[in-house]
Amino acid sequence: MRLLFFAVLFIALKPVLFAQTTDPLLTPDANEQLKWVDSIYASMTLDEKIGQLFMVQAFSNKGLRHENIISQMVTNNHIGGIIFSKGDPVNQARFNNELQDVAKVPLLVGMDAEWGLSMRLDSTYAFPWNMTLGAIKDNQLVAKAGYHIGEHCKRLGVHFNFAPDIDINTNPKNPIIGNRSFGEDRENVTEKAAVFMQGMHDAGILSSAKHFPGHGDTDTDSHKALPTIDFDLKRIDSIEMYPYKRLIKEGVSSVMVAHLNVPALEPENGLPTSLSKHVITDILKDQLGFKGLIFTDALNMKGVADFDSPGAIDLAAFQAGNDILLISEDVPKAIDKIREAYNAGDITEERLAHSVKKILKAKYKVELNKYIPVDLDNLISDLNRPEDDVLYEKLMENAITVVKNKGDVLPIRNLETKKIAYVKLGDDDGTDFLKGLQKYGKVHEVIGDNLDEVIEKLKAYNTVIIGFHRSNDTPWKSFEFSDKELVWLYEIARTNTVILDVFVRPYALLDVKTLENVESLVVSYQNSPKAQDASAQVIFGAVQAQGNLPVSIGNGFVVGNGITLSSLSRLGYTTPERVGMSSEKLHKIDAVAQRAVDEKMTPGIQLLVARKGKVIYNKNFGKHTYDTDSEPVKFNDIYDVASLTKILATLPLLMELEEKGIVSLDTKLSKILPEYTNSNKKDITLKQMLSHYARLSPWIPFYFATLDSNKLPDPKYYRKEYGGKFTVKVANELYMRADYQDSMQKIIRESDLLKTLRYRYSDLPYYILKKYLEKYYEKGLDELVQDHFYQSLGANHTTYNPNTKFSDINIVPSEMDDYYRYQKVQGYVHDMGAAMQGGVGGHAGIFSNANDVAKIMQTYLQKGFYGGKRYFKSVTLDKFNTCFYCDKDNRRGIGFDKPQLGESGPTCGCVSMTSFGHSGFTGTYAWADPEEEIVYVFLANRTYPNAGANTLLKENIRTDIQALIYEAIID
Structure with a gap:
């Protein structure tokens, strides 16, 4: 037998x-x-x-x-x-x-x-x-x-x-x-x-x-x-x-x-x-x-x-x-x-x-015929290399599988229309997933003691992301939904548009008897921090979804299923080596930034570096102020970015109008604002004034004229309470007469021109353009930038007058003002002229964090395309990034600052001549380089507690860091 x-x-x-x-x-x-x-x-x-x-x-x-x-x-x-x-x-x-x-x-x-x-x-x-x-x-x-x-x-x-x-x-x-x-x-x-x-x-x-x-x-x-x-x-x-x-x-x-x-x-x-x-x-x-x-x-x-x-x-x-x-x-x-x-x-x-x-x-x-003992030196670091992180990220990004996508919910587009909630199921941590989602849009975690409470809270949202998180410690850990979680999932999906993302083995979905009411289903396989972050990037289209199910999971989904989703060209987040940078060399930045904090050049710093569409360095240093009990700087803290406002708010609105043919670079002031017809500025073109080549005064201290003999706010112009003519809020308990803004425009219009035509940086073009843009659209500049750009970009930490939207705990103070407002300036714009416009200036007034500034700079770097939406044509970006007066020893582009033509200037001298950016009085700096595909953002409040000597500038902190970024390039 x-x-x-x-x-x-x-x-x-x-x-x-x-x-x-x-x-x-x-x-x-x-x-x-x-x-x-x-x-x-x-x-x-x-x-x-x-x-x-x-x-x-x-x-x-x-x-x-x-x-x-x-x-x-x-x-x-x-x-x-x-x-x-x-x-x-x-x-x-x-x-x-x-x-x-x-x-x-x-x-x-x-x-x-x-x-x-x-x-x-x-x-x-x-x-x-x-x-x-x-x-x-x-x-x-x-x-x-x-x-x-x-x-x-x-x-x-x-x-x-x-x-x-x-x-x-x-x-x-x-x-x-x-x-x-x-x-x-x-x-x-x-x-x-x-x-x-x-x-x-x-x-x-x-x-x-x-x-x-x-x-x-x-x-x-x-x-x-x-x-x-x-x-x-x-x-x-x-x-x-x-x-x-x-x-x-x-x-x-x-x-x-x-x-x-x-x-x-x-x-x-x-x-x-x-x-x-x-x-x-x-x-x-x-x-x-x-x-x-x-x-x-x-x-x-x-x-x-x-x-x-x-x-x-x-x-x-x-x-x-x-x-x-x-x-x-x-x-x-x-x-x-x-x-x-x-x-x-x-x-x-x-x-x-x-x-x-x-x-x-x-x-x-x-x-073993020629055995050599194991070298103990650097053993731990050799077993935890940056290249291992690079591979892990690639593996996770390629594995994450979109199984269902009814109505093309994924990747999430049109952020301006989305109100997104996150609900966590499972007994393990989902913090990295939530943080990853929040890098792209307004995503609020909704929690409750019972299902009815959660369902009621979710009525305020039109998209619900449910993350199912179980332990990633070993592959043998429990992976199933509990009976309670299955009920919650069913009821939430029955009444909401749901994206279900499971950070466990796919077999967990066998217990979900029906997925009919789930619009989008994502299998992310593991609950590691990198898996959570990668999955958030897939959901928002920063990376493609391209995995296939390795096993069948019921509900008609079988092995091999998987929907490929294309990227929307949003910023991703990765390790430096993945984009040809050295982690070790970038680490040198830490010492320079820390020195700036330690030597009190600025209380705190937010620093971000991106390359090839990926954020590779994003760190915070110091605190909000020098006080020992002050808040440490956090990623979602927002800074007064000062003159970065020019390229983050006014310039993109003007680029839109130029692209539509409403204005051209050769349009004269008298054409866009008839009140300039009889002014000495009537023939100044947009190209000239945005290149700072128009003989305009660098700065007019408008607030001086509104102070009394004791250099205090004159009651003729200010009140402590809102009402009547006094409706322009300049700071806490300080309201300016609304009609004084017309006076400011009149002062600009009647101001003398400089005697010599040469490069001279001036804020005045942006006062003028604010007036024009608001007149053309019949809407405030603060509303315009939100409607046209920030909401759809997911720049949710970028705004004028942040005190109306954010807690002070997330707003970094700018100064202890002892010459105009006589108070701590926090949540109100530092620039006096912008403050006199209710915090909404064309040249200053924007508050933001490094991540949001990077999104806008990346949009420029990508020639006007971001998040699946084209904001500008490539030709428009090229036009505004042109130095029209280089032969006149004027480095400026149209609105953008450009690299120095000689030995000194705004950069490290190591960037390409096609690069562009801007700096701000409060210590801020943003620069983009198309040739190396680098975005660099530096946010600081060096003006706190007082503007004083600009040691940050004198010590070349921002440009020294920029040089280190370029030294870190390895390909």
Whole structure:
């Protein structure tokens, strides 16, 4: 009967005979390798040979007693390898070096590092799980994951990574595989496993395909009991064993045999596959032609340990055809059993040599013939590199899968019409997701003690983003929705437009009985901070969505589903190396910014650098003021950006009108404002005055004339209370006569021109343009910029008069005014002329944070396109970014400042001549360089507590930082 069984099995598997034609353990210098192997083998005693068969589990966090036990095992039992488990990398490297030092033959070191060393060690890198990688279309990214993990292993002195897991997870209830599998589709699993394996090989690390013959379709954990795979030969051959054929053919280093009960492959009832000669020798070695190393799965697992006594199990495993006995329960007893069997003739010298020489070949292949101890210097940093962050981000961005997108809700467009709420479900943190969403638009977290309360609050919103967050610590953590959460999800989706984003394995959605009322469904796979941030970028169109489901999730969504979403060209957020910058070199900026704070050039700073559409540096320094109890600067704090207002507010409105043909650069003042017809300024063109080449006075101190003889606000012009003519709020409890604004315009109109035509910076053009723009649109400048730009850009922290919208805790104060308003200036514009216009000036008055300023500068850099919307034509940007009077020693563009023409000027002197930007009196600075695709934003309140000497400018802080940015470019 047994012969008949294996005859049928042979026929079923015959098409894959002799798939592996070469030995995966051989090196290019095979002759030298085999000489070394034979020499070592010949020098060994019997016990030393038997010892090579054992790979013992070691920990780097169990202290000296444990280390002594393992060390004695290496010395006394001559074990051939170590599989390291929990601990930390520095202690493991030290312990490893000590063990190698006492080993007669260098030890083969293995680890379970399926998604990186962090599977076992703290302070090491965690790459995405296989299920996440299974969603990626670009297999070269998966190969890079294998390569990076291989590099980490090699750096730590690990030679064998027990990966990839090639189980095809066709059972959603599988308790032990799940996220460790690339998915349920055999082709996808095989492709991903093959390239992942090759990546490790390219890094010089040996691979291990597991868990043979296939652990994907079981609901039992073999750590706790013996699972049964109860399928026929045809099914097992076509599904479970399918990836092994390809990987064996392509040179997988080893195969790990699982503890499974597979009646179709082993007729003896209850015999684990790891102890089955028929499974290991007849099928894996003979029929599949595998020539590499064969490992048992851990022999202390209940799936095999309960089968027989310690020692007897090891002997049975070796006799079945395994080469390496992993984590034996009792190594001395197992050695005794194998020695007894050898002496009794049950194990031949040929059989022993077959496995031991394979082990020695593997040791030679990983260069243990010229063993070098692990270098402990810089170990932690070498295992946590910037390039690993770059890869992780790419992997997550490519994995995130949009499964449903009814009505093209995603990516979110038309921010000016959106009122967005975020509701968190699950028991893990979603802070990074919420922060990521809030970088793009007004997103408010809605919380409540009960469903009715939440539903009522959500009536104020037209879009609801639900994030489902469960622990990302290990792939075995619980991932299901609770019954309460399922009810909440159903009810919220029934009454709202919902985007559901799940940061868990896709199987969580099997419990959601209906997704009909969910407009958009996103699977983000993991709840790591980078996964949350990447998903927020997908939702708002900063990056594409391009993943496919690696498994089926019910509700009609099957493996392979995935909707590709294009980018809307919004700012993304990434690591410097991803856009050709050096993190290490950018870090030098910190010292310069901190020096500015420490030496009291400014109380605080917001700093942002973006390149190629990605924010790569965004940090805060100092506090709102020099007071010890002052608020530290936060990302959402807003600064008075002073003259940046010119290019953030007035200029884009004028560019719109020029593009529409309402005005041209040659339009004269008398044309746009008839009251200038009889003025000495009637023939000044927009081009001239915006290039600061129009003989206009640099500045008129309008407020001087409104002070009394004691230099206090004259009651003729000011009141403490609002009412009557006194409606222009200048500061707290200070209202100016509304008609004085006409007087300011009259003063400008009647002012003298400078005697000499030369470059002379002036605020006056922006007083004039404010008057024109508000007259043309019959709307205030503050409303215009919100309607035309800020709302649709998602510049939600950019506004005039922030005190009407934001708390003082988020508004950085500008000055302790002791010459005009005589109070702390916070939430009111610092510039006196702008204050006299109710805080809304064409030249000053805008408050913003670095992130919002960067959005506007990026719009300019992208020639007027941002967030899926074209604000300007490319030709318009080029026109306004032209220096028309360079030959007159005037560097200015139309509204934009430009790089210096000589030695001194507004930049570091290292930017391109096509770059542009502006600076502000309060210490602010924004610059964009089209050639290097760099945006640089520096916000400060150097005027607090008083404007005084501009040390920030004298010490070249802003331009020194700009120089460091350019020094950090590495491509």
